[in-house]
Amino acid sequence: MTRVKEAVEVDVPLHTAYNQWTQFEEFPNFMEGVEDVRQIDDSHNHWTTKIGGVRREFDTEIVDQLPDERITWRTVNGDTQQKGTVSFRRVDDAHTRVELVMDVEPRGAVEKAADLTGTIDRRVKGDMRRFKDYIENRGGETGGWRGRIRPGG
Template sequence: MTTIQQSIDVHVPVSTAYNQWTQFESFPYFMDGVERVVQVTDTMTHWETSIGGVRREFDAQITEQHPDERVAWRAVDGQQQGGVVTFHRLDNENTRVNVQMEYDPDTFTEKVGAGLGVIDRKVKGDLERFKEFIESRGQETGAWRGDVNRSPQRGE
């Protein structure tokens, strides 16, 4: 498994950053390679991606979600991956967004890319685009403030 950790400070209140992150269907606006995300249920999303010439479709389940604190997920099919995004209030107008994810590179190209830090830089770029997206708007495009308590992971 490869682990990636990146963070960025955004000039919006923690609730604004969190609310926007819960709008999964807006991810293609700031996540490179994400072509489409469909919110199937409160806790299930369907993703279509094209990264480095590799097209994938997979479902991801929200395994834990607490307003203004965290959103955790795991893929339920396809490439093994999962992670958590946490939101840290720095002051009334600034928030640190931290992404930690783990994935298992499938192909030789993905393994080489992981070794060279390609995905790490991609996540950093996605966070920089998220910062630009939310700061330029000044407000979220929507919000889902529901609580999802931690669900068991595979093998637990």
């Protein structure tokens, strides 16, 4: 399993950064290779990705969610095996540090080659930079209620 870590400081308040990240359907706007994320319920999402010409579908489950602090997930079925945590830390009233730590198990020749050449690491780092650009250029999170706070979360 490969571990990828990346952090960015975004020029938005903590609550804004957290709320945007919980708008899972918006991920294709800043995550390379993510074609679609559909929220199934408060703790499950269905993903469709296409990376290196290989399409994968899988479901994730949010296993821990503390509003304005962290979201932890894992895959529960499908073509991909991964788990991770994204955490949010207030820097000051207008800035937030967003840190992603993700473990990915490459499957298939394309994913294993991407892992060996560092492509997975570069892709995640690029996704975090694009998240920063996406939310800062918008001036706030997108609308919607999904994913914000799950029952018991």
